[in-house]
Amino acid sequence: MTEKNSTINSNLIIVLIVIGIVAIGLLAMGLKDNNITISPEAHDSTLSVNANIELEVEPDMAVISLGVSHLMPDASEAQEAVNSSMNSIIDALGDMGVTEEDIETTQISLYEERRWYQEDYETYGWRASQTININTTDLENAGDIIDVCVANGANDINGVTFTLSKDAEREYREEALEQTGALAKEKASAIAEGLDISIGNIKSVNESSFYYSPYEYYAANEDMAKEPTPTVVIPGKVSISASIAVIYYID
Numbered sequence: 001m002t003e004k005n006s007t008i009n010s011n012l013i014i015v016l017i018v019i020g021i022v023a024i025g026l027l028a029m030g031l032k033d034n035n036i037t038i039s040p041e042a043h044d045s046t047l048s049v050n051a052n053i054e055l056e057v058e059p060d061m062a063v064i065s066l067g068v069s070h071l072m073p074d075a076s077e078a079q080e081a082v083n084s085s086m087n088s089i090i091d092a093l094g095d096m097g098v099t100e101e102d103i104e105t106t107q108i109s110l111y112e113e114r115r116w117y118q119e120d121y122e123t124y125g126w127r128a129s130q131t132i133n134i135n136t137t138d139l140e141n142a143g144d145i146i147d148v149c150v151a152n153g154a155n156d157i158n159g160v161t162f163t164l165s166k167d168a169e170r171e172y173r174e175e176a177l178e179q180t181g182a183l184a185k186e187k188a189s190a191i192a193e194g195l196d197i198s199i200g201n202i203k204s205v206n207e208s209s210f211y212y213s214p215y216e217y218y219a220a221n222e223d224m225a226k227e228p229t230p231t232v233v234i235p236g237k238v239s240i241s242a243s244i245a246v247i248y249y250i251d
Contacts, residue, residue: 045250047191047199050208051184053176056237059215060168062142065106065158066149067131071113071124078128079110085153086130092152096145098134107131131158137165143231150231162235163214173210176242181205184246192250200249208243215239 068085072078090103113127134145142160150157164172192199215236 046203047188047248047250049184049187050245051180051187052243053180053183055176055240057172057240059162059164059235059238060137061163061165062136062139063161063163064134064142064145065131066154067129067156068153069129069156071127073125075110075126078126082128082130088152089149089154092148096148102135104133105130106133139235142233146231160217160233161214164212164238172240176240180242180244184244188248198251200251203247203249206245208245210242212238212240
């Protein structure tokens with residue numbers, strides 16, 4: 001072999017070695033870019049239950065809604081008549097032990113009352129009115145409160161609402177939710193037994209709702225205003241409802 005051929009062969013070997021190194025590098029880069037590892041995401045089997053509890057409880061508060069309304073030829077006369085009656089009502093309530101903190105004004109108005117007569121409006125006078133709410137925890141006294149108010153000028157009785165004080169609402173809320181939680185657990189256990197599965201820890205709990213419906217008592221104004229027969233108001237029970245949704249893990 002000549003020196004020239006030997007040089008060519010050496011250069012060829014070097015070129016082949018370089019090509020081989022480049023090819024290996026490209027192959028490695030390709031493998032790195034396409035080497036994707038997929039981690040399967042764990043799937044939790046769960047059991048969801050909903051529970052609802054409805055209770056009927058005794059109210060501990062009554063809200064009496066009543067007022068005074070007068071129609072007079074003049075606006076000032078109408079307002080004066082309402083003011084006079086309302087002051088008499090508040091004074092009489094005070095004599096019964098009802099404080100001004102237990103009384104709140106819910107509506108007051110003064111407007112010209114007009115009626116359609118022979119193809120035109122005719123003014124009948126000015127209507128002044130005021131409505132108050134009287135809060136009392138003495139439920140048996142609700143009828144007496146109404147009678148005293150009527151005797152002192154009240155001529156508009158809206159009704160009586162039997163409801164819960166804040167303390168009673170908090171107490172019954174806790175009781176209702178406790179019973180709802182027990183019911184949810186009972187339902188989940190029964191379902192799991194029927195499906196031959198075992199339930200584990202709780203994944204989540206959501207309070208769907210809690211509300212209560214006061215008992216509202218209505219009677220005709222003329223019936224309540226009769227004298228001397230006392231007004232009889234019988235308290236009704238308050239309805240309470242609580243709902244929760246619970247998700248359990250399945251073992």
